[in-house]
Amino acid sequence: MRIFDPHIHMTSRTTDDYEAMHEAGVRAVVEPAFWLGQPRTSPASFTDYFDSLLGWEPFRAAQYGIAHHCAIALNPKEANDPQCTPVLDQLSRYLLKDRVVAVGEIGYDSMTPAEDHALEHQLQLAADHGLPALVHTPHRDKLSGLRRTLDAVRTSALPAERVLLDHLNETTVKEAKDSGAWLGFSVYPDTKMDEERMVAVIKAFGPEKVLVNSAADWGRSDPLKTRKVGDALLAAGFDEDDVDLVLWRNPVAFYGLSGRLALDVTATGATHEGNSILRGGE
Numbered sequence: 001m002r003i004f005d006p007h008i009h010m011t012s013r014t015t016d017d018y019e020a021m022h023e024a025g026v027r028a029v030v031e032p033a034f035w036l037g038q039p040r041t042s043p044a045s046f047t048d049y050f051d052s053l054l055g056w057e058p059f060r061a062a063q064y065g066i067a068h069h070c071a072i073a074l075n076p077k078e079a080n081d082p083q084c085t086p087v088l089d090q091l092s093r094y095l096l097k098d099r100v101v102a103v104g105e106i107g108y109d110s111m112t113p114a115e116d117h118a119l120e121h122q123l124q125l126a127a128d129h130g131l132p133a134l135v136h137t138p139h140r141d142k143l144s145g146l147r148r149t150l151d152a153v154r155t156s157a158l159p160a161e162r163v164l165l166d167h168l169n170e171t172t173v174k175e176a177k178d179s180g181a182w183l184g185f186s187v188y189p190d191t192k193m194d195e196e197r198m199v200a201v202i203k204a205f206g207p208e209k210v211l212v213n214s215a216a217d218w219g220r221s222d223p224l225k226t227r228k229v230g231d232a233l234l235a236a237g238f239d240e241d242d243v244d245l246v247l248w249r250n251p252v253a254f255y256g257l258s259g260r261l262a263l264d265v266t267a268t269g270a271t272h273e274g275n276s277i278l279r280g281g282e
Helices: 015-024 044-054 056-062 085-095 113-129 142-154 173-179 195-205 225-235 240-256
Strands: 003-005 026-032 067-072 100-107 133-136 163-166 182-186 210-213
Touching (some): 003 015, 003 225, 015 056, 026 100, 026 240, 044 067, 044 085, 056 067, 067 085, 085 100, 085 113, 100 113, 100 163, 113 133, 142 163, 142 173, 173 195, 182 195, 195 210, 195 225, 210 225
Parallel strands (some): 003 026, 026 067, 100 133, 182 210
16 A cells, blocks of 8 residues: 655654654655744744755655655744745745645645635645645634635635645535545544544545545644554555545555655655764664
């Protein structure tokens, strides 16, 4: 089983996770920009973070045979913080980079006017740079959040066919599918979707344009949830082609819209800018 996790925050994971993911079949990931878990105090902390997504994290992933790409954005939660919003003016220089395959995560958290502005601005950046967009639908009041998101997409220069609507569930999947956008589902141990619910959704709506991710981060999450969904689909009677479509070909097709996806893992040296994942020796 080959797996492409289209939304995972490897910055918050260990090299043990990379090793286990490779053993489970993960060969590619996309890491969207997200918040740190505490307030940033300067836009400069974003630039250091973006640089790590373009340098250190691909280096770490390559040590375990995994191709790493990223999405760059001001995330919805921090779009409400005036200390963070100046980074909007710095995004363009990062959106030109080869390993950036989307603008994201963008979208809504609390559905504020500040989030409206950030979403509209970044949808335009995606259109200007020829990139697709990874859109975070809110965890609360999901259906109204999806509808507000779709309104923003419809009035933007970015076609819905270049948008991945993430964190969907049973209440939002039909309207998301009707929009023509790609459909993203996050599978978590306690919240969001689980394996059984994911199987039920794919039975009801089909595997076309469906992407399943772990969204694993620094909270209670599981970077092997993609594999567990694949196993659950097979146990439920889906064939290997269906599983390959959901776990590999769909994410390849979506992020391939960037024209930048490179799935061959390039061998790296022992260090990245003089730094290594090793400790206590060369």
